[in-house]
Amino acid sequence: MDNYEELLGKLLEKLAETSQTQSAVSSGPKRIPVGISNRHIHLSQKDVEKLFGYGYQLTKLKDLSQPGQFACKETVMVCGPKGAIEKVRILGPVRKQTQVEILQSDSFKLGVKAPLRLSGDLVGSGNVTLIGPKGSTEIIEGVVVAKRHIHMLPDEAIQFGVHDGESVTIEFSGERGGSLKNVIIRAVEHSGLECHIDTEEANALGITPNTEIVIKKNNI
C-alpha cells in the first residue's frame, strides 16, 4: 500500500509541475511569489554594539529571498510606554539607520506611533526602546508599519507593464479573497520577484505563500 501512495504522490507532483509550466507559458508574465513578514528589525552597527556589545557582528541564521538579506540568530525586546514584545527577530546586514517594522496591532500593544511607510522613509516615524543582552537603545525615529510593495527587476516591470514607484492594486481569490490598493512597485536591479505583505495582511485575507496574486492598475 505504501508503494501505491508513493507512486500516486509522484504522479501528482509531476502533474502539478506540468500545469505550472503550462500556466506560465500561457499567461505571459511570471507568477508573483508572496513573502509574508512578521515584525522584525534592521539595526545600524552602532545599535548592534549598544545591544550586543562592542565590536559585535550579527550571526546569519538563513538567507531571505531578497539577494544579500538574511535573518539573524539574534532577537531583542521592543518596549513602548504601554507594553513590550519579546524575541523580535533581527534581519541583516546592518543598515545606516535602525528600522523597526511592526504590525498595526503591535503599535496598540506598545502604545507607539507607527506610520505606514516604505522601507527607508523614516522621517517623523515612531519611537521605541530596544533591549538586548548587553544594553538598550532608544530609537528616536524608525518605527513603521511596512507599506505593502512588490520587488522586481526593471525587466520584470516591463513584462508586467508597471514602473518603479507606481502604485497598483493586487487581486486574489480564496475564502477571504479581495483586493488591496496602494501596493508600491519597487523595480531595481538585484531584486527577487516577490510581493511583500505583513502577517496581519496575510491572515486577514487568507493569503499564503502559494496564493496567486494578479496586478491590476489602480485606475482600472
Next chain:
Amino acid sequence: MDNYEELLGKLLEKLAETSQTQSAVSSGPKRIPVGISNRHIHLSQKDVEKLFGYGYQLTKLKDLSQPGQFACKETVMVCGPKGAIEKVRILGPVRKQTQVEILQSDSFKLGVKAPLRLSGDLVGSGNVTLIGPKGSTEIIEGVVVAKRHIHMLPDEAIQFGVHDGESVTIEFSGERGGSLKNVIIRAVEHSGLECHIDTEEANALGITPNTEIVIKKNNI
C-alpha cells in the same frame, strides 16, 4: 480665547451633523457602521458553571451593538497544544453551545484548527481547553475564525438591494484600502445595522469604526 474655541467646536459639530444628514438623504441607503471584534467567547451555561462554579451567572459589563448582546466582566484563558492566550473576554447571554472566536494568528499561536465560519456553524470546527477561576473545560468543537458579515433588518436589506445569506463584496478607501469578497448578509429581525470584521482584518486594511464601506454585488 477659550470661548472662541468652544464656539468653533460647536460650529464644526453642527456642520458635521448637517453634512451627515445631507449625505444620508442624497445617497439613498444608510451608511453601514463597522464593528471590529477581537477574540471572544460565547459560553453555554454548562461551561459557565464548569469555569466559574455551580449556578454562576455572567456579569454584564456593557451592551454591544446587536440588541440583547453584551460584554461580560468575566474572562478566561484559552489553551491549545502550542500556547495559551490569557484574559479572553466572554460575551453574553449564554448560548446553547460554546463558541470560541479567535484570530487567524491565534490559531497558529495555540496550535489549533479554526475554520472560517459564520456564528453557529460549528460542526467539525476546532478544539481548545478553557481555564476559568473554578475549573476548566475542553471544547471539543466550537473554535472558529469569524466569517465577515453584515447584520441588518430585512427592510434594510431591501434598501441595499441584497437578501439574507447573500455573499457580497465591500469596498473602502484609505492608505490600506481595497475590497473584501465573500461578506455574508445576515438580514433578520432585531438586528442592528453593522458590518462585522475582526481586528486582523481591520488592522490589515486600515479600517476603523469610522471607515465608510460600500456594498458591491459579488458578480459586479
